[in-house]
Amino acid sequence: MAKTYRVTFEPEGRSVFALEGTTVIEAAGRAEIILNLPCGGKGTCGKCRVEVPVGSPPHSEKELEHLNEDEVRRNVHLACQTHIHADMTINIPSETRFFEQKILVEGAGREVALEPGVKKVFVKVKEPCLEDQTADVDRVLESVKDMASDARVDLDTIRTVPDRLREGKFKITVVLNGNELLSIEGGDTTEHTYGVAFDIGTTTIVGMLLDLRSGKLVATASRTNPQVVYGDDVISRISYAMENKNGLAELQERVVAAINEIIAEICRQAGVNRRHVYEVFAVGNTTMHHLLLGVHPKNIAQAPYVAAVRKSIETRAADLGIHINEYGRFHAMPNIAGFVGGDTVGVILAAGMMHSDDLKLAIDIGTNGELAMGTKDRMICCSTAAGPAFEGARIKFGMRAADGAIEKVVIRDDVEVNVIGRARARGLCGTALIDAVAELLRVGVIDSTGKILAPEEANGDVPDAVRKRIVPGDMGYDFVLVPGSDTPSGQPVLLIQKDVREVQLAKGAIFAGIQILKHELGVKDEDITEVLLAGAFGNFIRRSMAKRIGLLPDIPTDRIKFIGNAAGAGSRMALVAKGCRREAERISAETEYIELGGRPDFQNEFMMAMMYPERLNHE
Numbered sequence: 001m002a003k004t005y006r007v008t009f010e011p012e013g014r015s016v017f018a019l020e021g022t023t024v025i026e027a028a029g030r031a032e033i034i035l036n037l038p039c040g041g042k043g044t045c046g047k048c049r050v051e052v053p054v055g056s057p058p059h060s061e062k063e064l065e066h067l068n069e070d071e072v073r074r075n076v077h078l079a080c081q082t083h084i085h086a087d088m089t090i091n092i093p094s095e096t097r098f099f100e101q102k103i104l105v106e107g108a109g110r111e112v113a114l115e116p117g118v119k120k121v122f123v124k125v126k127e128p129c130l131e132d133q134t135a136d137v138d139r140v141l142e143s144v145k146d147m148a149s150d151a152r153v154d155l156d157t158i159r160t161v162p163d164r165l166r167e168g169k170f171k172i173t174v175v176l177n178g179n180e181l182l183s184i185e186g187g188d189t190t191e192h193t194y195g196v197a198f199d200i201g202t203t204t205i206v207g208m209l210l211d212l213r214s215g216k217l218v219a220t221a222s223r224t225n226p227q228v229v230y231g232d233d234v235i236s237r238i239s240y241a242m243e244n245k246n247g248l249a250e251l252q253e254r255v256v257a258a259i260n261e262i263i264a265e266i267c268r269q270a271g272v273n274r275r276h277v278y279e280v281f282a283v284g285n286t287t288m289h290h291l292l293l294g295v296h297p298k299n300i301a302q303a304p305y306v307a308a309v310r311k312s313i314e315t316r317a318a319d320l321g322i323h324i325n326e327y328g329r330f331h332a333m334p335n336i337a338g339f340v341g342g343d344t345v346g347v348i349l350a351a352g353m354m355h356s357d358d359l360k361l362a363i364d365i366g367t368n369g370e371l372a373m374g375t376k377d378r379m380i381c382c383s384t385a386a387g388p389a390f391e392g393a394r395i396k397f398g399m400r401a402a403d404g405a406i407e408k409v410v411i412r413d414d415v416e417v418n419v420i421g422r423a424r425a426r427g428l429c430g431t432a433l434i435d436a437v438a439e440l441l442r443v444g445v446i447d448s449t450g451k452i453l454a455p456e457e458a459n460g461d462v463p464d465a466v467r468k469r470i471v472p473g474d475m476g477y478d479f480v481l482v483p484g485s486d487t488p489s490g491q492p493v494l495l496i497q498k499d500v501r502e503v504q505l506a507k508g509a510i511f512a513g514i515q516i517l518k519h520e521l522g523v524k525d526e527d528i529t530e531v532l533l534a535g536a537f538g539n540f541i542r543r544s545m546a547k548r549i550g551l552l553p554d555i556p557t558d559r560i561k562f563i564g565n566a567a568g569a570g571s572r573m574a575l576v577a578k579g580c581r582r583e584a585e586r587i588s589a590e591t592e593y594i595e596l597g598g599r600p601d602f603q604n605e606f607m608m609a610m611m612y613p614e615r616l617n618h619e
């Protein structure tokens with residue numbers, strides 16, 4: 001049995017169990033920490049420095065080329081060159097984290113200036129007297145005329161101004177949203193200016209509290225999207241909204257309740273009063289976007305799959321029932337099409353794809369695989385119905401990545417598996433599904449048509465212990481990943497023939513989508529400088545395995561990069577930088593959507609992409 005070790009990442013204090021020999025990059029990905037790897041993990045740039053205070057291995061020659069004596073003494077390592085061989089504690093500094101670099105702190109990272117929508121300014125307003133009977137609101141506006149000339153003021157706000165001016169003894173903080181006076185607050189509250197960026201996923205909602213003065217992340221929390229009780233995917237949510245009188249309202253209430261819970265939790269964590277949260281920015285797929293706004297998504301589910309609204313939305317958060325400052329604003333990222341939403345806009349924004357001369361491909365794999373490819377001159381995108389196989393659905397022993405899920409499969413003399421939480425195996429999650437198929441293809445237990453071969457048909461080099469795991473099943477042969485003696489139920493965890501077919505369908509849909517985008521742009525695999533894997537699943541996937549099954553193009557592995565929750569990062573960027581909001585609008589307007597259902601060549605590509613590759617040029 002292969003050894004597993006506990007790896008704890010600081011400062012989060014997040015622990016995962018990793019198989020011996022796993023890279024630090026992969027273990028960090030499992031802990032949802034995405035590292036910045038400028039040279040793609042080749043060990044040539046020396047940028048992926050981490051500290052290993054517990055369990056530090058000896059330094060390799062390659063590491064010593066980049067580290068000075070002091071760093072060696074402090075057990076600094078290069079993440080891409082370090083493997084897990086003991087229980088370890090690894091400290092990951094912010095400069096080694098992917099998005100901390102990209103998401104600004106003013107002047108650093110990508111050139112996006114910190115410019116939140118809401119600004120606060122402390123002013124001392126001249127008190128009125130018989131000689132100066134200027135109206136209260138005019139008096140306030142006069143004090144901020146350099147920042148907002150002739151600012152608009154809502155009637156709601158006007159009603160509060162006289163009392164608040166006097167309660168604050170004419171020393172007040174003016175809250176501005178561009179050229180609009182949102183409110184005034186007594187005294188100096190400028191230190192307390194916060195916003196929350198949301199990523200509203202079909203499965204998970206993540207909220208991030210940011211200090212709008214610095215752009216810094218202050219607290220994060222997440223919840224399962226409570227709409228999952230109405231179905232796992234967007235189509236079942238839309239059906240619920242269509243088939244039930246109050247369906248849309250119920251779905252909206254659920255998501256708003258989760259948003260409010262998350263806001264309460266992150267404010268509690270950070271000791272921030274909710275009154276001091278002035279903006280919420282949300283990204284999500286087009287259906288999540290519509291449901292949150294209470295806009296019916298019914299036309300997304302039927303041809304020609306039209307969204308009700310594409311452009312960005314700004315409204316009062318209170319109008320949606322979101323509990324922040326009573327005058328706070330809510331923004332929704334613009335969409336691209338019915339099946340490519342603001343989450344993809346967020347990915348393109350965060351990855352800087354619209355600034356690049358180099359051809360990049362971004363892939364976000366979920367029930368739908370959203371793909372975007374292009375350069376600053378032309379960006380195209382599509383959505384493929386990958387199905388839920390990689391999320392564990394329709395797979396005999398499939399499960400989400402929770403304790404008891406096999407997350408990694410390696411075949412040497414026998415099968416080695418890593419189980420999340422070091423529990424006994426109950427099933428397998430998407431990454432292990434890809435590994436299992438890839439490894440069985442590599443050793444010759446599965447052939448390129450996707451057939452699990454009989455023990456006597458399998459490649460002669462297959463180790464005996466592996467061959468013995470091939471057992472008769474309902475549709476031919478199945479493969480025993482973990483015998484019943486090692487599972488809590490006493491039942492073996494199997495990869496069955498039908499599972500291999502489900503993987504073919506899922507990976508075939510994504511790969512065919514990539515082929516269509518390539519045809520559309522007239523490019524080849526070798527023209528793609530980077531494949532960016534976004535989303536939770538993208539964090540964990542093992543790149544060589546994904547190539548092995550033909551899910552990703554056969555390009556050198558160091559050109560395939562993890563970008564983590566890029567949609568959420570895009571939301572953070574847009575929250576703190578109005579320039580990013582403008583860029584998002586441009587991405588939404590200029591990215592061309594390719595409807596695969598309308599392409600005569602898609603079926604053909606899909607049939608071809610169902611096959612498993614015989615061999616790779618870039619293993």
Ligand code: FES
Binds near residue numbers: 038041048078080081
């Ligand atoms: S040395 Fe470049 S990513 Fe590790």
